[in-house]
Amino acid sequence: MSTTSAPEGAVQAIEEGLARLGTSFRDAFASAPTEQALRLEYAKVLGKKGDLTAVLALMRNVAPAERPRAGAAVNAFREQVESAFAARLHAITRAVRDAELNARPYDLSLPGRTELGRGHAHPIHQVRDELLGIFRELGFAIAEGPEVELEENNFTKLNFPPDHPATDMQDSFWLASAEGARVLLRTHTSNMQVREMSTHAPPLAVVSAGRVFRRDDDLTHSPMFHQIEGFLVDEGVSLADLRGVLTAFVERLYGPGTPVRFRPSFFPFVEPGVEVDVGCVFCRKADGSYAGCRVCKQSGWLEVLGAGMIHPEVFRHCDIDSEKYTGFAFGMGIDRVAMLKYGVPNIRLMFESDPRFLSQF
Numbered sequence: 001m002s003t004t005s006a007p008e009g010a011v012q013a014i015e016e017g018l019a020r021l022g023t024s025f026r027d028a029f030a031s032a033p034t035e036q037a038l039r040l041e042y043a044k045v046l047g048k049k050g051d052l053t054a055v056l057a058l059m060r061n062v063a064p065a066e067r068p069r070a071g072a073a074v075n076a077f078r079e080q081v082e083s084a085f086a087a088r089l090h091a092i093t094r095a096v097r098d099a100e101l102n103a104r105p106y107d108l109s110l111p112g113r114t115e116l117g118r119g120h121a122h123p124i125h126q127v128r129d130e131l132l133g134i135f136r137e138l139g140f141a142i143a144e145g146p147e148v149e150l151e152e153n154n155f156t157k158l159n160f161p162p163d164h165p166a167t168d169m170q171d172s173f174w175l176a177s178a179e180g181a182r183v184l185l186r187t188h189t190s191n192m193q194v195r196e197m198s199t200h201a202p203p204l205a206v207v208s209a210g211r212v213f214r215r216d217d218d219l220t221h222s223p224m225f226h227q228i229e230g231f232l233v234d235e236g237v238s239l240a241d242l243r244g245v246l247t248a249f250v251e252r253l254y255g256p257g258t259p260v261r262f263r264p265s266f267f268p269f270v271e272p273g274v275e276v277d278v279g280c281v282f283c284r285k286a287d288g289s290y291a292g293c294r295v296c297k298q299s300g301w302l303e304v305l306g307a308g309m310i311h312p313e314v315f316r317h318c319d320i321d322s323e324k325y326t327g328f329a330f331g332m333g334i335d336r337v338a339m340l341k342y343g344v345p346n347i348r349l350m351f352e353s354d355p356r357f358l359s360q361f
Contacts, residue, residue, distance in 0.1 A: 124338050
């Protein structure tokens with residue numbers, strides 16, 4: 001193709017180029033046997049790297065007075081391509097449909113397919129039921145509570161003052177006020193501590209699981225996730241009882257002999273508060289030592305839950321005598337336990353409902 005740079009010959013070069021394309025694309029469209037092949041031929045003409053792009057490169061050589069004439073020619077060519085493409089696409093679609101209608105009909109006398117694939121519980125629900133089952137064996141009752149909660153049950157009665165900095169870690173989804181009371185989607189299952197202790201007298205041993213909501217969204221956090229919360233209240237309950245319960249829980253979940261480590265931490269509704277780590281279940285050796293791995297960050301420990309002794313202020317809000325009764329509480333993310341158990345790298349996979357992913361569990 002001639003690409004003369006003289007302004008007076010640029011329009012002629014464009015028109016000649018369009019004329020040559022006009023004879024080639026029609027034959028290519030007509031011989032395309034399938035829709036996919038037709039679309040490939042269409043892209044060769046009007047795509048980003050198509051033949052028309054090479055012709056349009058000559059527009060820079062066109063004098064301003066001649067550009068309307070050149071533009072009109074290009075637009076006319078483009079309309080021809082679009083019209084020919086639409087006509088051929090309709091013909092291909094119609095041919096496929098005719099073939100389906102004229103094909104041999106299904107044999108309705110054949111027996112039906114009775115062996116349908118059976119579904120199964122979601123991996124998070126599998127882990128939830130396993131955790132609840134362990135605590136039921138340890139003597140805890142199971143309670144359920146609402147996901148839409150009053151601010152006082154979610155924060156105030158759990159020793160979260162309105163201006164407490166700990167609330168910054170639980171950015172919330174607030175709803176319309178109900179009769180003057182502030183309402184939100186619960187940010188943790190700890191609201192069940194308040195509800196159970198406000199309506200039942202000690203001794204109490206209760207565990208609850210369900211969905212909670214926070215404005216988090218990254219590879220390991222989701223705006224909606226699942227927690228399990230448990231607490232025990234009675235006379236003479238100590239931190240040693242908490243360690244005993246959690247050690248029994250960990251051994252049932254990860255196997256006998258799995259070590260447990262407490263680290264000091266802060267939660268508004270417990271005092272003292274602890275982070276609970278377990279020996280890494282991925283790099284543990286037969287002799288009980290740990291090789292270190294990516295999951296535990298070479299430390300040999302995995303953080304699994306937070307816990308502590310119930311704060312006297314929580315007892316006061318629930319009308320329980322903190323001089324007579326003591327208790328402990330603990331909570332963990334079910335999603336994190338599921339991710340560690342199944343080796344899932346991205347929490348979003350748990351909630352995208354992709355059968356290719358869910359069928360693996």
